[in-house]
Amino acid sequence: MTTIHREFSRYRSGFGLACLALIAGCASAPDGVAPKSNGWMKDEVADSYVFGYPLVLMDVSREAATGSGPGQAAPNTLRHAQSLPPVGASSPPEPNLDTLASSGWLDLSREPVLVTLPDTHGRYMDARALDMWTNVVWSTGAAQAGDHVSGPKAQTIAFVPVGWKGTLPARVKRVEVTTRYVWFLARIQTHGGGDLAAVRRLQRGLQVTPLSAWDDRGAHGKGSAHGGEPAGATQSGDPVAPGTPSAQVAALDANGFFNRLALALEDNPPVPDDAHALKILGDIGVHPGDPAQLPSGAKDAAVVKAGLADGRARAAAPPSNLLAGNGWLWVGDDAGNYGPDYTLRAYAAYTSPGLATSRDEVRARVSKDSDGHALNGANRYTIHFTAKQLPPVRGFWSITAYTADGALDADAPVRVAFGDRSGARRNRDGSLDVHVSAERPRGGANWVPAPHGDFRLVMRLYAPKPQATDGSWQPPAIERQ
Incomplete structure (x- = not known):
């Protein structure tokens, strides 16, 4: 596995050489004025782009999918695909012809959010929840074993802000999440045609409920803590394509990308092991919650632009450990x-x-x-x-x-x-x-x-x-x- 040390080895070497050059310059430059080198900056920008790309993509995807517009759904609400993609479909990229998807964005800023899965009675379904760094924090696969998998039994999972101290309903699995938002995705296997009706019935059994809307009997309450919609509300229609936001991210310039990253970091911090990556972001003027202050001189701006291009290329290139x-x-x-x-x-x-x-x-x-x-x-x-x-x-x-x-x-x-x-x-x-x-x-x-x-x-x-x-x-x- 690539480690953080491998990830930033190039910038470290470049930075060390730059320091040697700076010392040499101090000894030879007239009047003690040392020429400054910004050779390290390109690698730091590229490394930071690679580090932050998943968070920026998820944040853009969340913004595109949540709301009241066409193809959108409110936070803590699922949206269900009702049919297989048609011939010629291109969004999302590589449309899935095996399953129908149900997708929604959970907001844990106020309280835990509970997701209920129905008993599929043997029909294959996989479900997963991703934090904002694209790590899978829970999935049905983690609980399944053996040589054959059909479908999960009825269950409820509570996604809880890390450190939350309250009480959950009985027989609910607790999953702590370090980021404010969670992307929940469930896919139910289908043969198409007349089989779609059976899948839609199972989709109606998928429910999302904020804790405050969950009553003492384990049923869904009358109202949601968000927007007054019924708890566990769902909407028909294909979820917003996750491929569309990738084009939006690709179109961002350096200021746009790193501003987006800095703001998203405030609600969705990385893990403590990422401290070195945060330090590198600070080196180029990116701090959680603050507008990015990238180096702006003419020469520095060109280096930042080159670093951004390098970061984009690296994110798209197959790594050696595939x-x-x-x-x-x-x-x-x-x-x-x-x-x-x-x-x-x-x-x-x-x-x-x-x-x-x-x-x-x-x-x-x-x-x-x-x-x-x-x-x-x-x-x-x-x-x-x-x-x-x-x-x-x-x-x-x-x-x-x-x-x-x-x-x-x-x-x-x-x-x-x-x-x-x-x-x-x-x-x-x-x-x-x-x-x-x-x-x-x-x-x-x-x-x-x-x-x-x-x-x-x-x-x-x-x-x-x-x-x-x-x-x-x-x-x-x-x-x-």
């Missing part, structure tokens, strides 16, 4: 619990907003075939799983094709996520051949419909087994036919 096999890339055991690995945390936020822990989901991507060429719908491909290479899951798995920018193909005749729950036909030896092409193959079995242009594949493993995240299993290569 798991990799046959062109596929995915986050391993550190998913959802990043510690001081700021580079991995930023990359996960950039590519997979709301990424679950390794016990909940693996999301592997590939965009090139076994020869290193870009996947393109003009070709036909085969993915050959041996009998011992099938995706190791306790839940289920699927493969979906997207355009190069993460959209469902607008020209596709169908929208299909192929997997073990969609009639996969194995060979006599137990192996499995998956066909990827723009046109339906002869027989039409085991087919992943692909866009006609360049595309990428995403393999989702729901409730993966340990070998999917410890590096002992690898997906097969994509072979061009």
Whole structure:
């Protein structure tokens, strides 16, 4: 795992060299005036961008999703997707065709907020809660074990501000959170079509209730502590796309980004182990709760701008500790619990907003075939799983094709996520051949419909087994036919 020391090793080295240069300058400069160097600044800005990117992205996402406008919902209110995304959908990036999502932002500033999950009666559902640094503070996967996972039983979880001393209702699980806001996300497996009605019934059983609206019998009270809406209120319609805020963050200049970071830090402090990262932010004029005071001289401003560009590039670049096999890339055991690995945390936020822990989901991507060429719908491909290479899951798995920018193909005749729950036909030896092409193959079995242009594949493993995240299993290569 990358550590905080590795994260900032470059800036430290640069700073040390800058100090040596400064000392040398003092000895040789006329009248004792030493030329100043700002070479350290670019690395500090880049490092600080990588450190703060997840918080800024989450804060922008929260602001976009909460309110009374179209596609928004009040804090402590869930919004439910009612149907699978249509052909051509691009928001959020890589739309999920396996599940319907319910999403909401919890505000813990006044009191604990309770979330109730229904008994799914065997239907697969995973739910998770992320703090504002994209760490998963609770999930259904953490409580599930064994070789097979179906769905959780009825339960209530109380998300509590750290240090809160009050009393919770009986049989409620307490989860302390250090940030003011929490992003709650639940996904219920569906086959589409007539099956959607059953999922919607389960969605109605998902409830969010501030503690003050919870009565003595464990039922929901008459009013919410926020805005006068009914406790546990829900709204229909797709949640605001988490991909949209990423474009807003990318458009921020240095002042816009670091101002946003400074304000968000006030309500959502990092953990004590991040003290060194806060010191670096202070070096460039960023302090929690105060407007950023970045170096503003002409030369310094150019260095800050270069550092920002470097930080953006680093957040988007696959880090060296991703798991990799046959062109596929995915986050391993550190998913959802990043510690001081700021580079991995930023990359996960950039590519997979709301990424679950390794016990909940693996999301592997590939965009090139076994020869290193870009996947393109003009070709036909085969993915050959041996009998011992099938995706190791306790839940289920699927493969979906997207355009190069993460959209469902607008020209596709169908929208299909192929997997073990969609009639996969194995060979006599137990192996499995998956066909990827723009046109339906002869027989039409085991087919992943692909866009006609360049595309990428995403393999989702729901409730993966340990070998999917410890590096002992690898997906097969994509072979061009």
